[in-house]
Amino acid sequence: xxxxxxxxxxxxxxxxxxxxxxxxxxxxxxxxxxxxxxxxxxxxxxxxxxxxxxxxxxxxxxxxxxxxxxxxxxxxxxxxxxxxxxxxxxxxxxxxxxxxxxxxxxxxxxxxxxxxxxxxxxx
Numbered sequence: 001x002x003x004x005x006x007x008x009x010x011x012x013x014x015x016x017x018x019x020x021x022x023x024x025x026x027x028x029x030x031x032x033x034x035x036x037x038x039x040x041x042x043x044x045x046x047x048x049x050x051x052x053x054x055x056x057x058x059x060x061x062x063x064x065x066x067x068x069x070x071x072x073x074x075x076x077x078x079x080x081x082x083x084x085x086x087x088x089x090x091x092x093x094x095x096x097x098x099x100x101x102x103x104x105x106x107x108x109x110x111x112x113x114x115x116x117x118x119x120x121x122x123x
Contacts, residue, residue, distance in 0.1 A: 002026035002101045002112050009093065009117030016121070017083045022095035022114055024076040029107055032098040034078040036069065038091035038119075048093070051078055063089070085121045092116040 008020040024031055033052040039045040049059035051069045059067050066084045071077065078095065094116040101110055 001103075002028060002099055002110055004095055004097055004112050004114035006093065006095055006114040006117040009119045011120045011122065012085055013123050014086060014121055016085050017081070018085065018119060020080040020082065020093055020117060020119075022078045022080075022097070024097055024099060024112070027102040028076055028099055029102055030100040031071075031073075031076050031078075032100060032109075034071070034095055034097045036078075036080050036093060036095055038089075038093045040088075040091040043091075045094075048080065082119065085119075087121045090119055090121045092118050 003026060004022055004024050006022050008018055012018055031053060033050060035050040036048040037045050038048050047060060048063060049069045051057035051071050057069045068081045070079045095114045097112050099110045099112055100107055
């Protein structure tokens with residue numbers, strides 16, 4: 001099966017940086033796109049950004065100029081670089097991927113979520 005594993009979260013002071021990773025593993029034929037979401041306590045989940053297999057990418061206006069998305073196609077990993085972090089950036093960050101995987105001998109399109117990684121911004 002296919003799974004996503006996020007890492008890189010933690011506690012950082014305001015103005016600090018973190019790099020989150022989302023690694024896809026399994027019988028992956030193609031990693032079509034990956035989205036990053038975040039959800040803070042008591043708030044709705046929001047899209048942070050996305051990147052496609054053609055390199056097209058974008059981030060939300062709220063994080064533009066501070067967050068960037070990149071990908072390692074060889075290792076099926078997507079990174080979310082968080083710079084100039086603010087207390088309001090604190091949330092659980094999750095990735096979601098559109099993947100074509102080989103399952104039972106056939107190519108199948110899947111939507112897979114990671115488990116999330118916690119980012120805390122506090123002095």
